[in-house]
Amino acid sequence: TQLLEQSPQFLSIQEGENLTVYCNSSSVFSSLQWYRQEPGEGPVLLVTVVTGGEVKKLKRLTFQFGDARKDSSLHITAAQPGDTGLYLCAGGRYGGATNKLIFGTGTLLAVQP
Amino acid sequence: DAMVIQNPRYQVTQFGKPVTLSCSQTLNHNVMYWYQQKSSQAPKLLFHYYDKDFNNEADTPDNFQSRRPNTSFCFLDIRSPGLGDAAMYLCATSRGYGSGQPQHFGDGTRLSIL
Numbered sequence: 001t002q003l004l005e006q007s008p009q010f011l012s013i014q015e016g017e018n019l020t021v022y023c024n025s026s027s028v029f030s031s032l033q034w035y036r037q038e039p040g041e042g043p044v045l046l047v048t049v050v051t052g053g054e055v056k057k058l059k060r061l062t063f064q065f066g067d068a069r070k071d072s073s074l075h076i077t078a079a080q081p082g083d084t085g086l087y088l089c090a091g092g093r094y095g096g097a098t099n100k101l102i103f104g105t106g107t108l109l110a111v112q113p
Numbered sequence: 114d115a116m117v118i119q120n121p122r123y124q125v126t127q128f129g130k131p132v133t134l135s136c137s138q139t140l141n142h143n144v145m146y147w148y149q150q151k152s153s154q155a156p157k158l159l160f161h162y163y164d165k166d167f168n169n170e171a172d173t174p175d176n177f178q179s180r181r182p183n184t185s186f187c188f189l190d191i192r193s194p195g196l197g198d199a200a201m202y203l204c205a206t207s208r209g210y211g212s213g214q215p216q217h218f219g220d221g222t223r224l225s226i227l
Contacts, residue, residue: 031213042117042203042218043156050213086153092213101216103155 003027004091004104012110013079021074021107023089031092032065032072033101038085079111116140119204119219126194127227134189134222136204142217144210145187147179148203150221156203162187163210191224199226 004025013019023032031050035043047056049065049072056063060083062075072089089104117138126132136145144163148156160169162181176198178190191198201223205216 033213033215035218040220040223042119042205042220044218045215048213048215088155100158100161103157106153106155108153 004089004102006087006089006104006107008107009105010108010110012112015080015111015113016078017111019076019079019109021076021087021109023072023074023104025070025091025102027091028069029091029093029102030069032069033090033092034063034072034074035088035090036085037088043086043088079109081111081113084109084111117204117206117217117219119202119222121222122220123223123225125225125227128196129193132191132194132224134191134202134204134224136187136189136219137185138187138204138206138217139185140206140208140217141184142206142208143184144207145181146205146207146216147187147189148205150201150203159189194224194226196226199224 004023007022031048033048034046036046037043047058047063049056049063052067052069054065060077064073076083087107087109090101120135146161147159149159150156158170159173159177160179176192181187189202201221203221204219207214207216
């Protein structure tokens with residue numbers, strides 16, 4: 001069974017602080033996606049990384065795919081209240097014939113003003 | 114804007130009373146998915162369609178059924194809802210199969226069971 005463990009599970013920080021969310025597995029994934037879900041809404045795709053070691057930046061968010069394609073991290077610089085939400089990583093099956101995503105366990109982030 | 118629309122946003126039903134949730138998409142995507150999500154947890158895939166080809170997850174209860182009459186619409190039928198079925202139900206689409214393709218989610222239907 002391919003599992004994606006996220007840490008931390010919950011995070012409450014003050015506006016302006018930096019944070020990192022980790023997404024780890026013992027399995028190799030061909031791609032890794034990060035979604036953010038705000039209360040009462042569906043998940044929204046933030047980024048897709050496909051190459052081992054790849055780094056992508058989206059404004060204050062920096063995403064990295066591990067060299068071995070087993071893990072990923074999301075770093076937020078100077079967090080803002082608008083960053084509050086549930087962050088989900090999701091792995092694409094390597095060589096899989098379908099687009100079933102393996103979702104991580106989720107990280108619930110609260111940024112206090 | 115092309116999007117995935119779920120109706121209703123909130124649904125209340127009685128224990129054991131059948132309920133249908135609907136999803137429509139204007140993205141013309143081939144694949145549609147139904148997920149169940151409980152509070153602050155990861156979405157759990159129930160089933161998905163590639164066009165009319167239906168794929169059921171092994172651990173999806175028999176109580177849950179789905180229909181996709183055409184490309185744009187997909188329905189989730191819960192035949193006899195139990196208290197444990199109270200959750201957010203998310204519909205998603207993707208252009209096709211293939212690792213790395215993004216899934217586009219609707220805003221969900223929150224189901225409550227009385």
